[in-house]
Amino acid sequence: MSGKKLAADIKACVKSRVEKLSLMGIDVGLALMQIGGTASDEQYLNTTVSVSRTVGIKTYEYRLPETASLNEIINTINNINADERINGLLVLFPIPRRINPRRVVNAILPEKDVDGLGSTSVGMFAAEESMFQIFDKDDFGSGSDSGGLAVRNMACVPHGFLPCTPFGVIRLLEHYGVEIKGKNAVVIGKSLAVGKPLALMLLAKEATVTICHKSSADLAAHLRNADIVCAATGVSGLIKGNMIKEGAVIVDIGINIMPDGSFAGDVDFESVAPRASFITPVPGGVGPVTIATLLENTLRSAQNNVLLKTPLILP
Ligand SMILES: Nc1nc(=O)c2c([nH]1)NC[C@@H]1CN(c3ccc(C(=O)N[C@@H](CCC(=O)O)C(=O)O)cc3)C=[N+]21
CATH class of the missing domain: 3.40.50.10860 (Leucine Dehydrogenase, chain A, domain 1)
Structure with a gap:
C-alpha cells in the first residue's frame, strides 16, 4: 500500500480549496x-x-x-x-x-491544534464528538470533491482535529479497500499520538481491537490471530514474517533512523511481505499521508475560521 498516490489526491484537493480561499x-x-x-x-x-x-x-x-x-x-x-x-x-x-x-x-x-494532541482535541475525540471525520464520505482525496465550504455537513460544527498519523492510517486502509468491520486488528504501541488514537478509530469502525505494547506477554500469540496489524513501536524490524497470519494486512508506522541515515520501519519487510495481502513500505507508506492529513486539517481550520467569522447575511 503506497501512500504516495493517496497523499497526492489529498494534496490536490487541499490545493484547490486553498486557491478558493485565496480568491476570497x-x-x-x-x-x-x-x-x-x-x-x-x-x-x-x-x-x-x-x-x-x-x-x-x-x-x-x-x-x-x-x-x-x-x-x-x-x-x-x-x-x-x-x-x-x-x-x-x-x-x-x-x-x-x-x-x-x-x-x-x-x-x-x-481550533489551531491541527495535530490533535491537546486535551480538548483528545477529549472530543475519545467522546466521539470529532470521530465523524473518519466516516466523512465527502472526504478529501476521495474523488468526490463537492468543493465548497458549507456543503461539508459537519464542517461548521465545532470539533477537535484528529491526530494526523492514525487518521492517515484509516484513510490508507479505506483507500485500498481493506474491510475493517468485524476484523481482528492488533495495534502495537500505545502512544498518545499514534497507538491509542488508532485503536479507538479502528474500534469506531467496529474492528475487534487488541493493543499490544512493551509489556505484552506474548506478542506473537496476538499476531497469529490478527487480520490487520498496525505497528507503531519505534523498534526496527520487530515484526517478522513467521509472526503474522497468512494474508494479513500490515501497516508499518515506524520511522526509525538507521546509523547510515536511512529510514526503516517496525516491520521486517523482506520476511513479512510474501505472507501479507497488503503491506505499507517505509518510506513511501504512512509518512506522506500523515503530512497530507496535517495540511488537510490546517485547511479545515482555515475554513472553520471563515465560517465562524463571517457575519450571517440573511436574504
Ligand atoms: N507533534 C508531532 N507530530 C508529528 O506528526 C511528528 C512529530 N511531532 N515528530 C516527528 C514525527 C515524524 N513524522 C514524520 C511524518 C512523515 C514523514 C514522511 O513522510 N517521511 C517520508 C520520507 C521523507 C524523506 O525521505 O525525507 C516517507 O515516509 O515516505 C516522516 C516523519 C511526524 N512526526
Whole structure:
C-alpha cells in the first residue's frame, strides 16, 4: 500500500480549496515549532514546509533553542494563537525532557491544534464528538470533491482535529479497500499520538481491537490471530514474517533512523511481505499521508475560521 498516490489526491484537493480561499483574500497558514531537536526533526520540518508550499499553505517556522524555558515556549505559542495569519500549529515531538509536553500542547488553542494532541482535541475525540471525520464520505482525496465550504455537513460544527498519523492510517486502509468491520486488528504501541488514537478509530469502525505494547506477554500469540496489524513501536524490524497470519494486512508506522541515515520501519519487510495481502513500505507508506492529513486539517481550520467569522447575511 503506497501512500504516495493517496497523499497526492489529498494534496490536490487541499490545493484547490486553498486557491478558493485565496480568491476570497484569505491565506492559509501553518506554524511549525521545534524546541532543540535532532537532524531528523530538522528533516521532517523541512519536508513539511516544502509540501505545504506545493499546496499554497504558508508556513511559519519557530526554532527555539534546546535551553528555551517553558515561559518562552508558552509566550511564543500565545503569539501564534493570537496571529490571525496562522490556522494551525504543530509542535514537533519529542521536546526536551525537562519540559512537560502537556503544558505545551495545552497552550495551543483547540481550533489551531491541527495535530490533535491537546486535551480538548483528545477529549472530543475519545467522546466521539470529532470521530465523524473518519466516516466523512465527502472526504478529501476521495474523488468526490463537492468543493465548497458549507456543503461539508459537519464542517461548521465545532470539533477537535484528529491526530494526523492514525487518521492517515484509516484513510490508507479505506483507500485500498481493506474491510475493517468485524476484523481482528492488533495495534502495537500505545502512544498518545499514534497507538491509542488508532485503536479507538479502528474500534469506531467496529474492528475487534487488541493493543499490544512493551509489556505484552506474548506478542506473537496476538499476531497469529490478527487480520490487520498496525505497528507503531519505534523498534526496527520487530515484526517478522513467521509472526503474522497468512494474508494479513500490515501497516508499518515506524520511522526509525538507521546509523547510515536511512529510514526503516517496525516491520521486517523482506520476511513479512510474501505472507501479507497488503503491506505499507517505509518510506513511501504512512509518512506522506500523515503530512497530507496535517495540511488537510490546517485547511479545515482555515475554513472553520471563515465560517465562524463571517457575519450571517440573511436574504
Ligand atoms: N507533534 C508531532 N507530530 C508529528 O506528526 C511528528 C512529530 N511531532 N515528530 C516527528 C514525527 C515524524 N513524522 C514524520 C511524518 C512523515 C514523514 C514522511 O513522510 N517521511 C517520508 C520520507 C521523507 C524523506 O525521505 O525525507 C516517507 O515516509 O515516505 C516522516 C516523519 C511526524 N512526526
